[in-house]
Amino acid sequence: MLRCITLLAVFGCVGLANATSPYCAPQGDAPSLRLHPVGGPEGRGQRIVASDQHRGDLDARAFEWLGGTGYRMHAWSGPGDRSLLRGFAVLVNGQLRDRREAESDTLRLWGHEVRHADGSIEAVQLQAGHPALSICAEARDGRRVALLLMLGPEADGHAFSTNVPVQRLEADDALRRAVGAPAEIALVLVEPEVPTSTLAVHLAFGRTPPDANATMATLQGEADRGFGGDLWAAGIERRRAGLESLRLRTGDAAFDDAFRWAIASNATFRTDEFGPGLWAGLPWFRDNWGRDTFIALPGTHLVTGEFGRAQAVIENFTRWQNRADGPEKGRVPNRVAAATDTLYNTVDGTPWLIRAAWETAQASGDAAGLPGLRRLIRDYVAGAEPHLDDEGLLRHAEADTWMDARIRGGRGWSPRGDRAIEIQALWHAVLVIGADLATREGDSAEAERYAAMAARTRTAVLARFWRDGRLADRLLADGRVDTSVRPNAWMAVSVPPLPERFPFLPSDVEQAVTRDTAAALLLPRGPLSLAPDDPRFHPRHVDDAHHHKDAAYHNGTVWQWTAGPAITALARFHQQETAYRVTRELARQILEDDAPGHLAELADATLEDAGRVRPSGTYAQSWSTAEFVRNAVQDYLGVRPRLLDGVVELSPALPAAWTDIEAVLPLGDGEPLRFNVIQREGRQRWTFAARERPLRLSLGGMLGGHEPRAVTLRDGPLVIDLPIPEAPAPWPLAAEPMPPSGGWPVRQGRDVLERFIESGGLDRHPQPTRAQLLAPTDTERKDTP
Structure with missing residues (x-):
């Protein structure tokens, strides 16, 4: 129960103190990352990124009281952000502990914790699933602690709770000077009424004070049910539980650490602000973006077993499908945001949703959403058909693909109109999924119609895009072919959902496309967005002396998410060692680069003078880490559930570095697939754990041969011992871009x-x-x- 008080106007309500004391930094609370006092965006502490998985995010700096934007969320109405908590500090026996002199600052799943030389600890966690956070202070040897809260100007009207009775005091000028807080930040000193060595403060926010109180009451109820009322411990356990469904250990320690952090990073982007969705990235893309959401959804929700959440995200976007006549009929939004109109300027957002919805049904085995998916496909196809050319290829505007940057809202920096290759692959995917669903429901007429349209598209792609051993990136409106080398070529290989029944490209074409595009674009740090021998190639993303950053956005700059399609395509042709060079470098970026625990949106096309990767764009991007996770499960392990057909397909491409694998992979029936693999001396030994529910495994991709061989896993373990497949000669990665004679053309002027x-x-x-x-x-x- 909460009771309102008026002791200090900045606080809304105070909760009854509970009797238990928190422990600020649980031992063994993995994963964790030690942060550095330099290396952040201002040259000081590394960036700290976390979210409440609802509508608020934290941008702070290691070893700094203030830095970044702090804890914020969108304004409850209108544009802009609400600044809620800018920072915090701990006092021990009345003396401020200097964050800059701390012994360590450690990134945790739930936030970060700072340890001082005297053993005192200060920590913050964002409460998962709620617009709320908690701050903890702890001291050794019975010394008394207090907390200094640095509140943003929009932090009024929230709910407030502590683990012990406290008094709240306005901080004096000496404390303000010590922490360097400007006048607009409210400093509040929280002291226990009876001296104590542990103190936890909980803040909840809402549109109105009653909303904030309701959030605090919900949090307290969750803590009361399983944690003796301890909100701090309950919040940490809620975060930990979110990582337990999918477990993977490979024997490559650096990869394993990065993999766990990638899962945690993916959880950062969960939002319910506009209904269930995923933020595209931090700090700028805190809206529900259609294309980004459904590219990220398999690696965020499906391989982790969050099938209900995946379906909720799909249904949330489906309700916005545009059914009005016009060029955007049948599309779901490109973006749903609070302060702007809903935008439909994407040709590929809806196909990515349809593909993700079909994958969700296959991973969960739940067919309940299929009738709705069929309706969505019918409406999308009806809206798209007026835009087909005479050969069945889908036309679109020049900036309606993922390469969508425009010059001041006008012409595209990287025009892809009016028929881009990955759009044709996605259009073909919609048709074959439509045919598959119609067949399942006995609608042979619709199945035949969609299958015929898909075949027509495939024929046209081979006739128009495949020229002289190269796959064109697009067709222009007048029929000319643009063979610029871009990462979209890999999507023609990775996107098709049913390649055995409905191939998009012949296998020999897929192989040539995968190999040649890797040789031209694929660097260890990720794929270039344009080949370096193209005069439009930009070596740096941000280069204000020569161009606007959007000029380089899709014209050379590395996009980490496109490593996902590249690795899928490479694994198909058993080039996992080539692919794993990229994966290992991405793992290093997750563990070391700004922001630790995350992958950035971009990296410069060329290295810094010291040979380091320069991240760019948003510092944490959803589809970057989502594809990192998806590649591990679907491509390296080769596990693809097809539970609508009652089978799990296995087609592994294990890197040599994965010597001792332990995997727990969630499935739709609630019982995970458990197995381990040992790679030693030229052999692989797979051991699948027994199951209570029988499960058919299709082993064709594991055992070789043309016919898939299926076994049923049931009440006894299954052991498969086989020689490690002979690896083909590795394909080369791209050479590091070097300036041509005369220098980069785009730097020859402004x-x-x-x-x-x-x-x-x-x-x-x-x-x-x-x-x-x-x-x-x-x-x-x-x-x-």
Whole structure:
């Protein structure tokens, strides 16, 4: 129960103190990352990123009281953010402990904790699933602790609770000077009424004070039911439980640590602000983005066993499907946000949703959502058909793909119109999924119609896109072919959901595309978005002296998420050692680079002078870590549930570094698939644990041969001992980009690419030469294709 008081206006209500004391930093609370006092974005402490998995996120700095934006969330109405908690500090026996002199600062699943040389601890955790956070202080040898809260200007009206009775005092000017807090930050000193060595403070927020009180009451109820009323311990356990469904140990310790952090990173992006969804990235993309959500959904929710959550996210987006006549009919939104209109400017968001919904049904075995999915497919196909060309290829605007950056909202920096290769692969995927679902429900007419449309699309792709041993990136409106080398080619290999029944490309074409694109684009740090020998290639993302950052966004800059399709394609052709060079470097980025525990949206196309990777874009990006997790389960382990068909397919491509594998993979029937693998001296020994419920395993991809061999796993273990498949010769990765003679063309002046596009040069020369790109505008206008 909560009782309102008016002792200090900044606090709304105070909860009755509970009797138990928290322990700020549980031993063995893995994973954890030791943070560094330098290396952050301002050259000081590393960035700390966490979220409440509801609507608020934390951006702080290691070893710093203040830094970043602190704990914030969108305003309850209108644009902008609410600044709620900017920082905190601990006092021991009345003396402030200097965060800058701390012994350690450690990133945890739930936030971070700081240890001082005298044994005192201060920590913050964001309460998962609630707009709330908790702060903990602890001292040794019976010394008394107090907490200094640094509250943002919009922190009024929240609910407040502690583990012991406290008094709240306005901090004096000496404390303000010591922590360097500006005047707009409210400093509140929280002291126990009776001296104690442990203190926990809990803050909950809401649109109104009653909403905040209700959140606090919910948290207290959860703690009362299983933790003796201890909100701190209950919150930590809730975070830990979220990592337990999917477990993987490989024998590669660095990868294993990064894998656990990638799962934790994925959980950061959970949001319920606009209904169940996923933020695309922090700090700028805290909205429900359609394309990003459904690319990230398999690695975030399916391989982790959150099938109900996945379905809720799908249904939340499906309710916004545009059914009005017009060019956007049948689409789900590109973005749903509080302060802007719902936007439908994406041609691929809906196909990614349809593919993710079909994968969700296969992973869960739950067919309840299939009738709704069929309706969504019908509406999408009906909206798309007016945009098909004479051969069955789907037309679209130049910036309606994931390469969607525009020059001041106008022309695309990387135009992909009007028929991009991955859009055709996604369109084909929609049709074959539609045919599959219609067949399951006995609707042969619809199944035949969709299958015929898919076959027509495939025929057109082979006829129009496959030219002289290269797969075109797009067709222009006038039929010209643009063979610019971009990572979209891998999606033509990785996107098809039923390649055995409905192939999109012939196998020999897939192999050539995968190999050649890797040789041109794939660096250990991730794939380039444009080949370095293209004159439009930008070596740096942010280079204000030469261009706007969006000029480089999809024109050279590395996008880590596109490593996902690349690794899927490479694993299909048993090039896991080539792929794993990328995975290991991404694992290093997760553990070491800004922000620790996460993957950034981007990295520069070229290395820094010291040979280091320079992350760029958002510091934590959902689909980057989601694809890292998905690759491990679906591609390296090769586990793909097809529970609608009553089978789990196994087609592993195990890296040599995975010597001792222990895996617990959640399945839709509630009983996980448990197995271990030992790789020694040229042999693999797979041991599958017995199950209470029988499960069919399709071993065709493991045992080789053309016919899949199935066994039923039931009340006894299954052991498969086989020689490690002979590895083909490894394919090379791309060479590090080096400036051509005369330097990078886009750095030969200011806004080189922008002037070329705005003059119409890219329309005339979709793959310009250096001379064409650098020609004076008037001269270029007189040129002919």
